Amino acid sequence: QSPLTQPPSVSxxxxxxxxxxxxxxxxxxxxxxxxxxxxxxxxAPKLLIHSSTVRPSGVPDRFSGSTSGTSASLAISGLxxxxxxxxxxxxxxxxxxxxxxxxTGTKVTVL
Amino acid sequence: xxxxxxSGPGLVKASETLSLTCRISxxxxxxxxxxxxxxxPGKGLQWIGYIYYTGSTTYNPSLKSRVxxxxxxxRAQFSLNLGSVTAADxxxxxxxxxxxxxxxxxxxxxxxxxxx
Numbered sequence: 001q002s003p004l005t006q007p008p009s010v011s012x013x014x015x016x017x018x019x020x021x022x023x024x025x026x027x028x029x030x031x032x033x034x035x036x037x038x039x040x041x042x043x044a045p046k047l048l049i050h051s052s053t054v055r056p057s058g059v060p061d062r063f064s065g066s067t068s069g070t071s072a073s074l075a076i077s078g079l080x081x082x083x084x085x086x087x088x089x090x091x092x093x094x095x096x097x098x099x100x101x102x103x104t105g106t107k108v109t110v111l
Numbered sequence: 112x113x114x115x116x117x118s119g120p121g122l123v124k125a126s127e128t129l130s131l132t133c134r135i136s137x138x139x140x141x142x143x144x145x146x147x148x149x150x151x152p153g154k155g156l157q158w159i160g161y162i163y164y165t166g167s168t169t170y171n172p173s174l175k176s177r178v179x180x181x182x183x184x185x186r187a188q189f190s191l192n193l194g195s196v197t198a199a200d201x202x203x204x205x206x207x208x209x210x211x212x213x214x215x216x217x218x219x220x221x222x223x224x225x226x227x
Binding site: 090 | 160161
């Protein structure tokens, strides 16, 4: 099963709002929830959003997730320098068999 | 606070088997699923597979023919074996916990290089 499709990069100035898209299919996002991870080089990925819209404890409310059909989005409001990282969406895929599929990843740059 | 720690050789010869272990501390292994994920240099994250404490496994179909994930509940650890490795298997390998709402806990990762 193919990775979920994300833009390679997005950028914004401090304080701005950026949105990262994640495009899947009826076999994954279309029927399963989406998770989002933040990954800084040299560290372990961090779960930012689970169940498509839920922030785990400790994640700032600047991060929000949404879904629509076979796509999902992660919005970062009030962009901060420490938000510069790679971001991955992920969802379970059911075709041909169940597996956890990561997105292609998006590099967020704070200008 | 649950913690995961990967261990194993950092260098594996091509065609041989890559073997890693993830030790769990701070929580019971008899809950949730336990996962292996990797990231090749310059590439994105790739889910390898997971195991439940009962021993039930699910693998990434693209790796299924070469992968075995096992669990030792008495030692609170689970392991990854990846056979017939090539340079394409050079990556940082992470173990993680899947609580059915995502992967909230990760190990720090371990770099494995496949040499020719």
